[in-house]
Amino acid sequence: MPFKNKQFPLETIYQKTNYVFSAPNVIRLNIGKPNPLIDKLFNQFKCLTGGFITACNPQSKKTKPENNRIENLKLDELLIGKVYFHGVGIDPDTEWKEESFMVLGIEKAELIEFGRIFKQNAVVFVQKDQAPELVWIK
Numbered sequence: 001m002p003f004k005n006k007q008f009p010l011e012t013i014y015q016k017t018n019y020v021f022s023a024p025n026v027i028r029l030n031i032g033k034p035n036p037l038i039d040k041l042f043n044q045f046k047c048l049t050g051g052f053i054t055a056c057n058p059q060s061k062k063t064k065p066e067n068n069r070i071e072n073l074k075l076d077e078l079l080i081g082k083v084y085f086h087g088v089g090i091d092p093d094t095e096w097k098e099e100s101f102m103v104l105g106i107e108k109a110e111l112i113e114f115g116r117i118f119k120q121n122a123v124v125f126v127q128k129d130q131a132p133e134l135v136w137i138k
Contacts, residue, residue, distance in 0.1 A: 010060060010121065013091060014134055019052045019124050021087030021102040029102075029124060029132045039128055045083055047104050048128045051111035054089060054100035058119035072099055075118060079103060112137055 019029040027037045029052060042048060055071035057063045063071075083104040090097045103111070108125050115123040115137040126132045 011134075014122055016092060018090045018092055019087065019100070019102075019132070020090060021052075021085040021100075023085045023102070027102075029126065031124065031134045032131045034129075034131045038126055038132075042104070042128045045104050047083075049106060049108070050102060050104045050126045051106045051108070051114075052087065052089070052100055052102050052124035052126070052132070053111060053114055053118075054098050054120065055118035056098045056100070060121055068099070071118060072101075075101065075114065078114065078117075082106065108135065111135070 015031045017031075021027055023041055025037065027035065027041065029035055029038060038050065042050065053075070055075040056068040058071070079101060085102045085104075087100045087102045088097050089100050111123050111125055112135060115135075120137055122134050122136045124132050125135050
């Protein structure tokens with residue numbers, strides 16, 4: 001997830017981030033905005049939920065690229081057996097982007113647990129026929 005900066009609080013940055021993945025068509029998720037393409041993908045894979053997550057930059061603290069790569073490889077291993085797509089979170093106002101995963105069929109509790117494991121502040125949860133939701137990890 002993005003870094004806090006002087007202009008915008010962290011929540012604002014997370015809210016405006018584009019959560020993008022290819023499945024094989026490019027799908028862009030935005031918090032609070034329904035997207036019929038994700039619903040179509042859910043139908044295709046016969047699931048009702050999904051989640052967008054990264055292991056990069058724990059607690060929104062900039063981390064060395066090689067450390068981010070290692071942590072995302074660990075997350076990738078935990079996702080074995082699940083249907084998922086590689087993605088990227090992109091702040092539309094800066095050059096910031098973060099390698100991520102869109103996981104289909106994951107329940108909110110499991111998504112939050114992955115977020116905790118990788119010390120993330122938040123994850124994005126999506127339910128069929130609903131807008132993506134930013135879920136804060138406490």
